[in-house]
Amino acid sequence: MSDIGVTHSPRYDIDMCLREDETIFEKMEISYDDFRNHPEPVEVLKSYYRPLLSEGQTLWWMGNDEVATPPVLTMWNALEKDAEEYYTAKGFALFPELIAGDSRTKYTRMVFWLVTNHGVINHALRDKYSGGGRKDFTINGVEYQGKPKVLYILNCKKNLVKELILQADHEELREHWEEEYIYEGDERLRQWINLVASQGDVEMSLLYHMFEV
Incomplete structure (x- = not known):
């Protein structure tokens, strides 16, 4: 064979x-x-x-505990608002490269995940996370100016992102974070921040401030 x-x-x-x-x-x-x-x-x-696997490749089939892919495919722009918010935040939680990864491949794994796990198609995922440009935002009274738009979007969704990270199944995080050990509580958030930082140039102090760890 x-x-x-x-x-x-x-x-x-x-x-x-x-x-x-x-x-x-x-x-x-x-x-x-x-x-x-x-x-x-x-x-x-x-x-x-x-x-x-080469860069930009992923395994489309999952394990024995997989959730069956829906038989109907749905375009992203046809999603209900709550579903769009959930998938955007879940993307941040599962795929740290969305924040600081290589612009050529940073959306690849999430695109595959959306299709194979949820039957959702998005051919312009970049627009949901960055779309270029810079934004000002405030975290706990501290103003950050001229930061990448993806950090502005992350800050807007930080509560849901934090909840999804902390409540995620260990096996799910091992699969997508490619980490052998998954921590609990604030240590898990720090683990996620370290994974984000490992992808490229990002202010870890800003992320620690944002997620209050």
């Missing part, structure tokens, strides 16, 4: 000319029987393929 595709369960691609030491199971370092009997075979696949 040369490769494995994923639908609702693993689907095998067979190559009759493949050498024994070139099978997908050899590459994953697991026997076919062990893989077949594994309680979470998709997780084994994800662990193998994730390090092989």
Whole structure:
């Protein structure tokens, strides 16, 4: 077997000319029987393929506890206001690169997540988070001038973003933050801020002030 595709369960691609030491199971370092009997075979696949991803790529299939993708696709501009607010804040919570990542790829993972998890299509996600330009805003009486628009938007939604980060399932955060250990409470917020800072140039002190940690 040369490769494995994923639908609702693993689907095998067979190559009759493949050498024994070139099978997908050899590459994953697991026997076919062990893989077949594994309680979470998709997780084994994800662990193998994730390090092989190039920049801008993501795994579209999820684990055994996934939420089924809705059968109907919805354009972002057709969402109810509450749903739009939720997805925008959830994007900040799950994808730290939205704030300070590479402008060429910073929206890629969220675009895939919206489609595969929620059936939502947005072909201009940048406009929801930055759209260029700079804004002034105030945090607890302190005025910040000429800051990137994405920080202004984050400040407007900080209460919901904070709630979503603190209430998120550990496995969900491990998946999207690509972190082995997820902290609790204020330490989780600090963990998120550190992930944001690791993506590019951002004022950590501003984020600490914004989220009061």
